[in-house]
Amino acid sequence: MAAPPALAFSTDNCTIGRAMDVLGERWTFVVLREVFNGIRRFDDMRRHTCIPRQVLTNRLAVLVEQGILRRVPYREAGQRERHEYRLTEKGFDLYPVLVAVAAWGDRYLAGPEGPPIEFEHRDCGAAVEVGLRCAAGHELAGSREVQGRPGPGVRPFAEPA
Amino acid sequence: MAAPPALAFSTDNCTIGRAMDVLGERWTFVVLREVFNGIRRFDDMRRHTCIPRQVLTNRLAVLVEQGILRRVPYREAGQRERHEYRLTEKGFDLYPVLVAVAAWGDRYLAGPEGPPIEFEHRDCGAAVEVGLRCAAGHELAGSREVQGRPGPGVRPFAEPA
Numbered sequence: 001m002a003a004p005p006a007l008a009f010s011t012d013n014c015t016i017g018r019a020m021d022v023l024g025e026r027w028t029f030v031v032l033r034e035v036f037n038g039i040r041r042f043d044d045m046r047r048h049t050c051i052p053r054q055v056l057t058n059r060l061a062v063l064v065e066q067g068i069l070r071r072v073p074y075r076e077a078g079q080r081e082r083h084e085y086r087l088t089e090k091g092f093d094l095y096p097v098l099v100a101v102a103a104w105g106d107r108y109l110a111g112p113e114g115p116p117i118e119f120e121h122r123d124c125g126a127a128v129e130v131g132l133r134c135a136a137g138h139e140l141a142g143s144r145e146v147q148g149r150p151g152p153g154v155r156p157f158a159e160p161a
Numbered sequence: 162m163a164a165p166p167a168l169a170f171s172t173d174n175c176t177i178g179r180a181m182d183v184l185g186e187r188w189t190f191v192v193l194r195e196v197f198n199g200i201r202r203f204d205d206m207r208r209h210t211c212i213p214r215q216v217l218t219n220r221l222a223v224l225v226e227q228g229i230l231r232r233v234p235y236r237e238a239g240q241r242e243r244h245e246y247r248l249t250e251k252g253f254d255l256y257p258v259l260v261a262v263a264a265w266g267d268r269y270l271a272g273p274e275g276p277p278i279e280f281e282h283r284d285c286g287a288a289v290e291v292g293l294r295c296a297a298g299h300e301l302a303g304s305r306e307v308q309g310r311p312g313p314g315v316r317p318f319a320e321p322a
Binding site for chain 2: 003023097104138
């Protein structure tokens, strides 16, 4: 068999790899899910998800450091100042990833009762789905009609020494 | 502040959490990227990605066990039988997740030279993008127009004992 064409290209600057350097940990998506669902406070997240305290602290710190969440101070009556976590624009732009993960999970991993969360258009209440779109307007029957091609940043692959 | 409504619902059967139990590790997406790009053989993946041998073995085993990849035997002249890895339907259905991750990575993590990979419609060559769609046909200006709502499988949240 001839070598796969993609083998000729480097993975050094792969943006999937770079994205997963930031996101590639189970709890990261769970934390993002909480914030997308309006659960923004440390104690609420901890109670709701059972993420160990130290892991939650670390995940939130990484997400803030990466500019995906920002810390906003608040103070409840008689308490010290605390922080809640809100999505930045960079964070909000992860919504399609989250919806795509949920759609796949709903198809293959939901119980017989169906998915616990659905997504809707805020204005009209209709379901919102994530999908692949051809820029020329063609209907795509499925993922098999899509393929990767080298982009402007493609680099040749050099065998490591 | 009133408690966030989502705090009333359990995360026990969250399909995002379940999906990330399977996918939530950086190298898993890198392995899937390789296979989507036609790089299906262990040695090709290892050379191309520099994933440590044992980690690659483990990731592939999990993906096979989960029914995302299947092992297909092949034999090159004069060599012992080996296996390559191909996407199942369940695996192919992860393409929108991968394209969504790449799109976010391209926006925020690409170098000045731009993304190394683009996605195209196999038939016409036009760009393929991933996006959120309102089932009622409305144009969505952005993710802020989308919200979660309880689905058929929603369960009440019970504070852990």
